[in-house]
Amino acid sequence: MRFLVLAAESEPQVQLTSQTRILAAVIAIFFMLLILDLIRRDRLQERYSVIWFVAGLGMLAGAAFPGLLELVADAMGVRNTNVALFSIVLLLLLGLALNFSVIMSKQAAQITRLAQERALEKVDQQTDRQQNGGAPSGEQGLQAEEQRLEG
Amino acid sequence: MRTLVFIPAWNEETSVAEVIADVRKYLPEADILVVDDGSADATAERAREAGALVASLPFNQGLGAALQTGYLYALRNGYDFCAHLDSDGQHPAEEVARLLEVVTSGRADLVIGSRYHAGAVAATGDYKPTFSRRIGTSVFRFFLTLATRQRFTDTTSGMRAANRRVMTLFSQRYSPDFAEIESLQLAVRQGLRVEEVPVRMLERAGGSSFLTPVKSAFFIFKGLVVLLVGQFRPRRVEAER
Secondary structure, eight states: OHHHHHHHHHOOOOOOOOHHHHHHHHHHHHHHHHHHHHHTTTSSOHHHHHHHHHHHHHHHHHOOOOOHHHHHHHHTTSSSSSHHHHHHHHHHHHHHHHHHHHHHHHHHHHHHHHEEEEEHHHHHHHHHHHHHTOGGGGHHHHHHHHHHHOO | OOOOEEESSSHHHHHHHHHHHHHHOOOOSEEEEEEESSSSSSHHHHHHHOOOOOEEEEOOOOHHHHHHHHHHHHHHTTTTTEEESSSSSSOOHHHHHHHHHHHHTTTTTEEESSSSSSSHHHHHOOOOOOOHHHHHHHHHHHHHHHHHSSOSSTEEEEEEEEHHHHHHHHOOOOOSSSHHHHHHHHHHHOOOOEEEOOOOOOOOSSSOOOOOOOHHHHHHHHHHHHHEEEEEEEEEEOOOO
């Protein structure tokens, strides 16, 4: 058992080989180009792309300066840089997923309100027809406001 | 004094006309609005034929969104009071009229029709809940009473009457998932006077609302989370924009 522990201690920190660094850089550049293309074709809105660009740049920085990763690992008190890398990426993804849930909730609320407004407009049409074109009393203020906005 | 009675309905073409007729019989002065929650059947047509106003949501949004549509309509069209009841024929309009009397008298802002209230149980034995519903009911009853420090017996009742203060609040904030329970907590926390009145309810004509024990357990768990989160919400919200 003792020699196993010693072996683990004497093992050097995991270093990124130049092969993995080039691969990471290529993937990062390809990733950012993909983001640009998605924006260009209106498949992704700019405001949601910023976070992905930051991720791409982070990947590129990690590939260009592997010392950066070791610095971060040291600051985290993690001996193995790979573990540091994985935990950082995991945390970022977790934050991103939460961010999407927040955006989704907001949009769900907006869709609900939109559906309600549309349903209520239809009721107003029904009451208008029943009253031969006369607007119901409560709607006059709203209609005046709409005219003001249009004018 | 203008009153709106609204009826949330989802695929209730067989019963909605009867419910409308029942409301018209006991509340002849009230306007009737059916909120059709994206029904795939002829609910909207049946309701229109029966002479009700119909607000059709373009797709199914859940009970909370449907009820909120009713409160929004009542608020915007200057109704003084509103009430709602289920569209499946469980809720007699006669009882809804009694709830409305309590809000029009000014005794309470929001009145809930309770089928478990001592008076209701004594009056009739019409309503017999299933076992899982009984458990859910007692759990919610306990925690809602704890959260609001006010005694509630029927937390999931869909028969209610309200005044304009409640319309203002509910048209702004109404939980889509736990409409009945969270709205009670919200109303009490906003300082509104909420009162329960014993009512007579009828057995569901067909189907059951709770399917499996797992589903009811999940429903209860979700409800408890909603209640817990609700306790940390700000106590007062601003008046309508």
